[in-house]
Every structure is written in structure tokens, then in C-alpha cells.
Amino acid sequence: MYRIAVLASGRGSNLQALIDAIATGALDASIVGVFSDQPTARALQRARAAGIPAHALEPGAFASRAAFDEALFARIEREQPALIVCAGYLRLIDAGIVESRRGRIINIHPSLLPAFPGLRTHRRALAAGVGEHGASVHFVTADLDGGPVIAQTVVPVRAQDTAPALARRVLRREHPLLVETVRLLAVGRIRLIDDAVQLDGRPLVAPLQLRATNRFA
Numbered sequence: 001m002y003r004i005a006v007l008a009s010g011r012g013s014n015l016q017a018l019i020d021a022i023a024t025g026a027l028d029a030s031i032v033g034v035f036s037d038q039p040t041a042r043a044l045q046r047a048r049a050a051g052i053p054a055h056a057l058e059p060g061a062f063a064s065r066a067a068f069d070e071a072l073f074a075r076i077e078r079e080q081p082a083l084i085v086c087a088g089y090l091r092l093i094d095a096g097i098v099e100s101r102r103g104r105i106i107n108i109h110p111s112l113l114p115a116f117p118g119l120r121t122h123r124r125a126l127a128a129g130v131g132e133h134g135a136s137v138h139f140v141t142a143d144l145d146g147g148p149v150i151a152q153t154v155v156p157v158r159a160q161d162t163a164p165a166l167a168r169r170v171l172r173r174e175h176p177l178l179v180e181t182v183r184l185l186a187v188g189r190i191r192l193i194d195d196a197v198q199l200d201g202r203p204l205v206a207p208l209q210l211r212a213t214n215r216f217a
């Protein structure tokens with residue numbers, strides 16, 4: 001069974017999408033633990049409700065960022081996950097810890113990377129006047145939101161859009177994007193080789209694009 005650990009700081013709707021896909025048989029995998037830096041995160045409640053071990057570690061209890069991350073990842077590795085999914089995890093992860101796990105950690109980010117790394121992506125997309133926005137799943141490297149992009153979903157920006165309306169439109173597409181990307185990783189079709197994403201042993205020339213049918217082009 002393909003073992004997944006999930007890191008989440010908040011609401012956990014992307015976690016829920018993975019839980020639901022596993023429950024329906026759409027994704028052949030097992031979530032072996034959900035880990036959070038926020039003890040009250042709704043993501044932890046969702047994990048418990050699904051019978052998944054939920055773990056909270058409080059950064060304030062550790063002397064440094066590195067000490068926190070060492071403890072967190074030591075706990076994660078006890079579950080022997082093949083893949084670590086950052087799904088709304090709002091803390092920077094120590095560069096050394098990330099680099100030693102290259103190709104094993106992915107993140108979902110609400111923009112069409114490399115556009116709009118960082119926070120408040122929807123507001124910034126509207127301010128920039130772009131016609132299309134969306135979300136990306138990428139391998140995590142020490143470069144914040146800068147690792148190789150695996151797959152994206154594009155949504156239109158509408159006249160009169162507000163940041164919350166645009167965020168809702170993007171989030172609805174994030175869920176199938178994450179599930180379908182994890183599915184390709186689980187069956188070994190996607191790999192990070194050196195700095196390039198490979199699909200079926202060949203470098204991807206551009207990120208995979210999720211179609212309305214929830215399949216990749």
C-alpha cells in the first residue's frame with residue numbers, strides 16, 4: 001500500500017479530498033498520519049473522524065525552527081511514508097530537511113506557479129489583472145513555492161471577481177488536482193529525477209493540465 005503523510009495547518013479540505021478519494025477507491029493509498037503545527041486545526045479533526053492518527057507539535061515548545069522540524073520529521077518518518085503532502089501547511093520547512101527528501105515532498109499552492117508564490121495569491125492575481133488563475137502541485141525544495149511543478153489547474157478570472165469568490169473557484173479545482181497528482185505518484189508514473197519532473201520516464205516539457213473531466217491532458 002502506498003503510504004502518505006499529510007501536513008496541514010488549517011481547514012483541511014485538500015486532506016478531505018484525499019480521504020474521500022481513498023474511501024471511494026479512486027485513490028489506492030493509505031494516509032498513515034496527519035501532522036500539524038496547530039493543535040486546533042480542523043484538518044486534525046477531519047483526520048480523527050476518518051480514523052487516521054492525528055499529531056500536533058507546537059513550534060513554541062522547541063528552541064528553534066530546525067529543532068521543531070527535526071522532531072516533526074522524525075515523527076513523520078516513523079510512519080514510513082513514501083510521500084509527504086503539504087496541504088495548506090503554513091510553515092517554512094528547514095532547507096536541509098527538505099533537500100534530504102527531494103522527490104518525496106509535494107505541496108499544493110493556489111496559483112499558476114511561477115506566478116504568485118507566497119501568500120494572498122488570489123488578491124494579488126486580481127490586482128495584477130490576469131485573465132487566468134489556478135493552482136499548482138509541485139515538488140518541495142528549499143526554494144519557497146519554487147520547486148519543479150508537476151501539474152496545474154487553470155480557472156478563469158471573471159469581471160467583478162472578489163478574492164474570496166476566486167479562492168472558492170480555485171479550491172474546487174484544487175481537490176481533484178491533488179487527488180489526480182497523488183494518484184500518478186502512487187503508481188510510480190511521476191518522479192523527480194535530478195531537477196526535472198518525469199512522466200513515464202520522460203521529462204515533462206510543461207506541467208500536466210487538469211481537464212474539466214478531472215483527467216490530465
Ligand code: GRF
Nearest residue numbers: 011012013014088108109110
Ligand atoms: C489551499 O488553497 C492550498 O492551495 C493552500 O492552502 C489552502 C489550504 O486549504 N496551500 P485547505 O486547508 O486544504 O482547505
